[in-house]
Amino acid sequence: MKKWFVIMVIIALLAFGTVIGFNWFVQQKTKEAIANMPEAVYPVTAITLQSVNWQPTIDAIGFIEPNQGVTISNEVSGIVTSIDFENGAQVMQGNMLVQLDSEVQKANLKAKQVQLPALKADYERLLRLYKQKSVSQQDLDNAESRYMAMQADISSLEATIDQREIEAPFSGSLGIRSINLGQYLQVGTEIVRLEDTSSMKLRFTIPQTQLSRIAVGQPVHIYVDAYPDEVFEGQIAAIEPAVFYQSGLIQVQARIPNAHGKLRSGMFAKAAIVLPEMTNQLVVPQTAINFALYGNSVYIIEETNKEGKTEKRVKQVNVDVVERNGNNALVTGEIKAGDQVVTSGLVRLSNNSLVKITEDNALKLPASMPTL
Structure with a gap:
């Protein structure tokens, strides 16, 4: 029994040792492969900064x-007897637009105007007699009040008739009318837009x-x-x-x-x-800016020599975005004219990453936008 147990323990140790040894062998080979792997070169696009004028807005x-704009409406109710404009027409100030029925008011006005001369003559006659001490002051006052009341009635009727003749308050363009000939209009009905x-x-x-x-x-x-x-x-x-x-x-x-x-x-x-134009400013595409909560930054390309070979590596520099306009942004910070700034391919970059400048037309705006 003991012999069998010892044999099983030895077999288990050999099995575990084999697994552990194999894993150690794989790890060593992986480390050797990574150590011998060439450094990744990331393709990017870049521009050379130049001092330009910036138009802030x-x-x-x-x-x-x-x-000026107003919706023409009526002050008094009535039936439309005349529409004196065409839809979309140009009108001048004072041009007649709409007339409402005013026959009753005109008849009353005519009746008042007929009575006015007699009242005026009566007032003037009593005024002469008053000067001659032939009538009392009360008779003269009564005649004057009748004459002035008739004048007020005439003015009121004339104003009422004017309210039924709707004119353009200013020159402009008319819209599309909302009424029809013969229609009864309540007070404040919208007739047409004038602008x-x-x-x-x-x-x-x-x-x-x-x-x-x-x-x-x-x-x-x-x-x-x-x-x-x-x-x-x-x-x-x-x-x-x-x-x-x-x-x-x-x-x-x-x-x-x-x-x-x-x-x-x-x-x-x-x-x-x-706003006033700003001179000698640094402007970069917004795609070149790495926006983050802890600050905005750009990647500047620097050339270095390593074992006689020239390499291009990036350096992350913090910038402040002053203003934006379309795809461009006005920036300030530790950058200057002549620096090469990465404009695309930022996602995979970090400080000191090895890069290769490529041509990319993806960021160029098309001559005409596609339509659906």
């Missing part, structure tokens, strides 16, 4: 508004921290989706005197010439307030 978004689009306005907000950088008359570039390749030039026309305390934003209004009529009210627009 303050970006905002807003909606286009007309110079003065000779110049447009853009209302937007900016943070109060940017208030010191803007002023009335400052140029503004406006971009709208309807004309993606066109920049509309405007100027700051007004700045709200108060900051909205709940958000810390201040409202700004820009005026935009619209001689060609391309801009329409309600358009979503992007605004870029143009």
Whole structure:
């Protein structure tokens, strides 16, 4: 029994020893393979930094508004007897747009106007008699009050008739009418939209921290989706005197010439307030920046000599991103003009990584964007 037990122990030790020895052999061979493996060379793209001029802007978004715009409606109720405009027509201030039925008011006006001369003559006759001490002051006052009351009635009727003749309050473009001939209109019925689009306005907000950088008359570039390749030039026309305390934003209004009529009210627009140009600045593509919670950095390529061979290795340098504009970013830090900065392939890099500069057209913007 003891002999059998000793034999089993020896067999187990031999089995475990074989496994351990094999694993040790594999590890040694792996270490030798890694030690003899050539250092990885990472392909990257790079640009050489140059000092350029940078045009800083303050970006905002807003909606286009007309110079003047109003929805025409009626002050009094009545039946539409005349529509004196065409949909989409250009009108001048004072042009007749819509007339409501006013026959009853005109008849009453005519009746009052017929009575006015007699009341006037009666008042003037009593005035002469009063001067001659032939009538009392009360008789004269009664005649004067009847005469003035009739004048007031006539003025009231004329104003009522004017309210039934709806005119354009300013020159501009009409929209599509919402009424029909013979329709009975309640007070305040929307008739048609009238807008003065000779110049447009853009209302937007900016943070109060940017208030010191803007002023009335400052140029503004406006971009709208309807004309993606066109920049509309405007100027700051007004700045709200108060900051909205709940958000810390201040409202700004820009005026935009619209001689060609391309801009329409309600358009979503992007605004870029143009600030004084900055010279001798360093600008890199945003793809070259490694954004991280502990700070932003870029990789600079440096050439080193090793055993008579020239190698390109990267050095990670911290930078501050001052502003962004499209794919570019204005940066400051321990970089200078002439440095080669990695623009793509950053994910696999670390300090002192060996790199190879390659050509890559993936980051180049196409001449035209594909459409669905």
